Amino acid sequence: MEQADAKEETMEQADATRAGRPIVVALSSDTMGRGDDDLGRVLLRNFLHTLGEVDPAPDTLICFNSAVKLAVEGSPALEDLRRLEARGVRILLCGTCLGHFELKDRVAAGEISNMYAIAETMLGAARVINL
Amino acid sequence: MSAASPTHTLFLVPSANHAVQGERALLRAGLGCRLIPVPRDLSSQCGVCLRVRFADRGRTEEALTAAGTVVEAIHDVLMD
Structure with a gap:
């Protein structure tokens, strides 16, 4: 049953891609999930x-x-982000957030963006996957 | 046709905490490593492992042993 659901989900995602409407993954923190930040x-x-x-x-x-x-620079995720960029994934970084953490001059992957581009990208997506 | 030589070695550890501890030990020892998910062909369970260059296999094993990092399995693999 779970396999059937997963297959249906994959097909839906493929349909969305074919329709030309992008799939967007939004990361709101440097951890995944809540409970233990090291694990996250x-x-x-x-x-x-x-x-x-x-x-x-x-x-x-x-x-x-x-x-x-x-x-x-120095992020352990950098290699994977660059690999994603090489696959054609566009990576948008919130400029306000980079400024807040004083990291604007250390960006090593992706592009510094703003809330207009972020909002337009989310609103134009077939689906937004929030982590 | 001979099989291609391994490019990397994966050290499977019992938990994410062991992986983080092992990564720190390897970085202290000057060994490059990456935490990656355990490939599906090695385990169907969610897990994390330490990937090092195959050339560093021996030194990695020594560093992990010295640091007390528990290693459950070691696999030599061909990876990008």
């Missing part, structure tokens, strides 16, 4: 690595709040 950081690294291997890849990855820390 490992899980998010795992997630980003896996995104580089599965289909369909998202069209856009949006990082805001502490998620922008993933895209700066």
Whole structure:
């Protein structure tokens, strides 16, 4: 039953991609889930690595709040983000958030963006997957 | 046709905490490593492992042993 659901989900995602409407993954922190931040950081690294291997890849990855820390020099997720970019995934980084954490001059993947682009990307998406 | 040589070695550990501890130990020892999900062909369960260059296999094993990191399995693999 679960397998059937997963297959249906994959087909829906493929349909959305075919229709030309992007799939967007939005990261709101540098952890995945709540409960234990150390575990959450490992899980998010795992997630980003896996995104580089599965289909369909998202069209856009949006990082805001502490998620922008993933895209700066020294981040352990950098290699996976660059791999996603090489696959054609656009990575948008919240400029306000980079400024808040004083990381604007350390961006090493993705592009510094603003809330207009982020909002338009979300509103134009076939689906937004929020983590 | 001979099988391709492994490029990396995966050290499977019992938990995410062990993986983080092992990563710190390897970085302290000057060994490059990455935490990655355990590949599906090695385990169907959600897990995290340490990936190092195959050339660093021996030194990694020594560093993890010295740090007291528990290793459940070691796999030599061909990866990008």
